Amino acid sequence: MCRPTYYRIAYEINPWMSLKRPARRRRAAAQWHRLHQLLTQDLGARVRLLAPRASVPDLVFTANAGLVAGRTLIRSNFRYPQRQLEEPVVERYFRRAGFGIVRLHERYRFEGEGDALWLGQTLVFGFRFRSDAPVHEELARRLRVRVLPVELADRRFYHLDTCFCPLDARSALWFPGAFDRYGRRVIEHLVARLISVSEADARRFVCNAIVINRAVVVQAGLSAGLRRRLTRLGLRVHQLDLSEFLKAGGSAKCLVLTLRRAQPQEERT
Amino acid sequence: MASEIVHVSGHIIDSLILPKVLDEIMDLDGTFEILEIAVGKRKTDTSSARLRVHATSQRHLDHILKRLARLGAMPLHLRDVRLARAPKEGVFPGAFYSTTNLPTDIRFRGRWRPVQSIEMDCGIVVNPSTGAARCTPMTSIRKGDWVVCGVEGIKVTPLERARVAEVFQFMTSAVSSEKPKAQLIERLAREMRSIKRARQKILVVAGPAVVHTGSGPYLERLIKAGFVQVLFAGNGLATHDIESALYGTSLGVRLDRGVAVKDGHDHHMRAINTIRQLGGIRHAVRRRMLRRGIMHACVKRRVPFILTGSIRDDGPLPDVITDTLKAQEAMRKQIPGVGLALMIASTLHAIATGNMLPATVKTVCVDINPAVVTKLSDRGTFQGIGIVSDSESFLRELVRALRL
Numbered sequence: 222m223c224r225p226t227y228y229r230i231a232y233e234i235n236p237w238m239s240l241k242r243p244a245r246r247r248r249a250a251a252q253w254h255r256l257h258q259l260l261t262q263d264l265g266a267r268v269r270l271l272a273p274r275a276s277v278p279d280l281v282f283t284a285n286a287g288l289v290a291g292r293t294l295i296r297s298n299f300r301y302p303q304r305q306l307e308e309p310v311v312e313r314y315f316r317r318a319g320f321g322i323v324r325l326h327e328r329y330r331f332e333g334e335g336d337a338l339w340l341g342q343t344l345v346f347g348f349r350f351r352s353d354a355p356v357h358e359e360l361a362r363r364l365r366v367r368v369l370p371v372e373l374a375d376r377r378f379y380h381l382d383t384c385f386c387p388l389d390a391r392s393a394l395w396f397p398g399a400f401d402r403y404g405r406r407v408i409e410h411l412v413a414r415l416i417s418v419s420e421a422d423a424r425r426f427v428c429n430a431i432v433i434n435r436a437v438v439v440q441a442g443l444s445a446g447l448r449r450r451l452t453r454l455g456l457r458v459h460q461l462d463l464s465e466f467l468k469a470g471g472s473a474k475c476l477v478l479t480l481r482r483a484q485p486q487e488e489r490t
Numbered sequence: 491m492a493s494e495i496v497h498v499s500g501h502i503i504d505s506l507i508l509p510k511v512l513d514e515i516m517d518l519d520g521t522f523e524i525l526e527i528a529v530g531k532r533k534t535d536t537s538s539a540r541l542r543v544h545a546t547s548q549r550h551l552d553h554i555l556k557r558l559a560r561l562g563a564m565p566l567h568l569r570d571v572r573l574a575r576a577p578k579e580g581v582f583p584g585a586f587y588s589t590t591n592l593p594t595d596i597r598f599r600g601r602w603r604p605v606q607s608i609e610m611d612c613g614i615v616v617n618p619s620t621g622a623a624r625c626t627p628m629t630s631i632r633k634g635d636w637v638v639c640g641v642e643g644i645k646v647t648p649l650e651r652a653r654v655a656e657v658f659q660f661m662t663s664a665v666s667s668e669k670p671k672a673q674l675i676e677r678l679a680r681e682m683r684s685i686k687r688a689r690q691k692i693l694v695v696a697g698p699a700v701v702h703t704g705s706g707p708y709l710e711r712l713i714k715a716g717f718v719q720v721l722f723a724g725n726g727l728a729t730h731d732i733e734s735a736l737y738g739t740s741l742g743v744r745l746d747r748g749v750a751v752k753d754g755h756d757h758h759m760r761a762i763n764t765i766r767q768l769g770g771i772r773h774a775v776r777r778r779m780l781r782r783g784i785m786h787a788c789v790k791r792r793v794p795f796i797l798t799g800s801i802r803d804d805g806p807l808p809d810v811i812t813d814t815l816k817a818q819e820a821m822r823k824q825i826p827g828v829g830l831a832l833m834i835a836s837t838l839h840a841i842a843t844g845n846m847l848p849a850t851v852k853t854v855c856v857d858i859n860p861a862v863v864t865k866l867s868d869r870g871t872f873q874g875i876g877i878v879s880d881s882e883s884f885l886r887e888l889v890r891a892l893r894l
């Protein structure tokens with residue numbers, strides 16, 4: 222994670238960002254702090270911190286830094302120049318932390334865990350707005366896994382992690398309206414237990430949730446129906462107010478990058 | 491029709507990327523053919539496919555390709571052509587690309603540009619400021635010209651096979667003297683009429699045998715009726731045509747009776763001398779010294795003729811271009827717009843012309859000697875028919891079929 226010391230709305234690169242709606246830094250800091258506390262103290266996650274930098278306000282959204290596989294970081298090639306400034310910062314951090322760095326072909330864009338999410342042993346890869354389709358082949362080759370590219374169809378849900386959230390190897394939360402019919406068919410075929418969220422929930426970024434074992438950390442305000450369905454699956458739902466980060470088009474998941482995946486119970490046995 | 495080969499690979503089957511690519515092409519009114527598909531054997535294996543996308547125009551194609559690029563289906567020819575400067579006058583750079591006579595496009599600064607005046611065994615010169623590409627023979631290369639090298643960024647389009655049987659498909663088999671000619675000539679006449687309607691040019695390459703066999707008047711009739719827009723020939727055809735116009739003989743043989751006349755052997759020399767005296771064929775026509783024949787018809791109908799010399803020419807006539815390179819250049823100037831080339835009883839001129847023609851030009855080669863017809867067909871003349879026939883009977887039939 223990265224402290225939101227310098228977090229602010231400095232530019233507009235997605236439909237959620239507006240220079241007219243600036244982020245309140247102290248509130249953001251408090252919200253981020255609660256998330257950090259919840260993850261480290263209540264859910265027992267080990268969190269490493271990346272030092273914030275004034276020149277890159279969006280560094281706080283570490284999920285987009287890249288994709289970690291073992292001790293290697295597949296570094297992002299950001300779409301927008303404003304965020305491309307994060308690339309060297311991320312690279313330096315991971316190199317010092319002893320990770321190997323993989324840079325993808327510079328012709329193609331890739332925004333890390335924002336567009337690549339694991340569902341069991343399959344990597345689901347969202348493309349169009351921020352990542353380019355051909356990247357999926359390189360990911361498949363490097364990781365030696367099946368990578369399924371799905372095209373995103375709604376500009377508001379510009380990253381895969383804004384509309385799709387694997388809960389375990391067999392179930393996921395999703396907003397079907399964010400995909401085209403091919404993507405919908407692929408996901409329906411792939412995921413045994415799919416929980417569709419309403420558009421209102423999707424706009425609250427409930428799909429941008431952090432899943433640690435059987436706990437789900439999600440933006441506060443999700444509908445009662447959805448909460449019930451999650452609980453019925455045996456998931457503990459932790460609601461947090463992350464409204465300051467919503468102003469930049471991000472929520473819980475965007476604020477963390479997975480360094481080591483906790484193996485879900487189904488896969489362990 | 492514009493087309494491009496695209497390649498798509500990865501987990502394209504499970505992710506429905508491939509069906510989506512195909513659907514996209516159809517939704518955008520394009521067509522495709524799958525050239526190759528390799529499907530991964532295990533779940534983690536990737537698959538790949540190569541397809542040719544067809545569209546009605548380059549713009550239409552670009553539109554489709556742009557959409558496909560988003561899905562990761564990339565054109566194979568993504569690179570621009572490599573250019574190098576010509577080191578000397580008349581010398582290509584070492585790795586120059588040698589052309590075919592098929593329609594060719596080059597990719598320069600990210601755009602496909604057609605190569606103008608395509609001709610086999612030449613190079614391609616690119617104007618870097620405009621991006622215009624021109625097929626250029628070796629001798630016309632200027633020092634410092636930018637010449638296309640290597641094979642990257644070059645697209646050669648094979649001619650499509652016609653869906654319906656055409657006359658130019660009719661005799662794609664080996665040349666033979668044992669084929670029905672009347673029907674073939676009938677179809678050729680139809681083709682000539684449609685070429686004329688399309689305002690394309692008909693080029694005739696004729697040898698002196700046209701005059702010797704007494705078929706000169708038929709060719710004259712074709713010219714007068716507007717079925718010939720360009721004539722390529724040598725000193726021989728013009729000389730014997732003028733001899734027959736002035737003396738009624740060809741090589742001293744009376745064309746009407748077929749007998750040799752006394753002292754007729756020098757008629758052709760006297761004919762040449764007369765024309766040289768008058769300063770050329772056009773002058774002879776203008777001064778009404780030359781009043782009939784093929785050359786007369788050409789001048790009267792303002793049909794350009796290119797007479798090119800050879801080493802055994804008598805005279806030659808003042809109109810004959812004796813510098814081979816200049817002659818090639820003069821012939822090349824007449825090629826654009828030619829839709830059909832009719833080569834009658836000529837070997838060297840026919841082959842020289844065949845070399846200069848783009849493959850899209852339909853060619854008809856008529857000769858009494860099957861070897862000549864075969865030789866021309868073997869030189870990469872794609873849309874050609876060969877007719878083994880005496881030129882007199884061929885032209886007589888053709889004139890009849892055209893109802894002239």
